[in-house]
Amino acid sequence: MAASVETAPGALGRENLSDDGLTWVDVEVGTQTIKVLNWDEVKQGILTLSGQRLWPAAKLLALLMHFNPDILEGAKNVLELGAGLGVVGIAAAKMAANVKVMITDGEDEVVDLCREHLNRNFEKGQDQPQCERLFWGEGLDEFKKQHGTFDLILGSDVVEGKDSLPPFLHTVKELLSSSPTAMCLQTYAERPYLPHDLIERTAEACGLSYTYIEWENQPWAHHMVQTQDPSRWDRFSPRWAKLRIIAWMKPLSS
Incomplete structure (x- = not known):
């Protein structure tokens, strides 16, 4: 999976820039190409919203699903939290056409960006994921009433x-279905504010079990290696930060 800048429809004659200074890129996920607007701080300055650019953890999660299709085979409905550009949710929808996908983020501006990406990546009249604003820990009962729970x-x-981990896990617990195979897959770059002991304590407080998924020795791991591609996508790789995958689950007794 790699990204390359392209001259996209709507950006012709503007050096690939949209009205708000984002750059159209192609994201390759297996045989699928996902078009998104990505912020390049080298060209455009300091990033104001983290949801406006591609992150290596999203690449890892999309690769995990692509090379392990059984992840999506058992799911009837999929939810992406904190979607940002929506690459992971869009990839899931393209990999499993019969699965209902809901893409969410807490920032209105990012949700609008996701909706633009959905319109760009799905043909008119083609089923596409829903996209809604969801702020973790707020309005979850109403959200469940409208959309149900997710496998x-x-x-x-x-x-x-560290303060955002509890509301994230609370939201996961509330919106995860009761199916014994239901799970949340979280990818992240290991950072000082998210140590293992904090994850362990917060998981216990939220009533969730978890396991780390080793990926570094998988046959597809080389897709995460830094390349000479000048795009922003591969500049940040495992050479720069340790990427982790956690599978969160409800205890079977709950």
């Missing part, structure tokens, strides 16, 4: 500080 929840680099 698979996805989150890539969504925890931006």
Whole structure:
């Protein structure tokens, strides 16, 4: 999976820039090509919203699903939390056409960006994921009433500080279905504010079990290696930060 800048429809004659300074890129996920607007801080300055650019943890999660199709085979409905550009949710929808996919983020501006990406990546009249605003820990009963619960929840680099882990996990627990195979897959770059002992304590407090998924020695791991591609996508790789995968589950007795 790699990204390359392209001259996209709507950006012709503008050096690939949209009205708000984002750059159209192609994201290759297996045989699928996903078009998204990505912020390049080298060209455009300091990033204001983390949801406006591609992150390596999203690449890892999309690769995990692509090379392990059984992840999606058992899911009837999928939820992406903190979707950002929506690459992971869009990839899931393209990999499993019969699965209902819901893409969410807590920022209105990012949700609007996701909706633009959905319109770009799905043909007119073609079933596409829903996209809604969801702020973790808020309005979950109403959200469940409207959309139900989910067999698979996805989150890539969504925890931006220790205080955001509890509401993320609370949201996961509330929206995860009661299916014995239901799980949340979270990918993230290991950082000082998210140590293992904090994850362990928060998981216990939220009543969730978890396991780490080893991926570094998988045959497809080389897709995460840094390349000479000048795009922003591969600049940040395992050479720069340790990427982790956690599978969160409800205890079978709950």
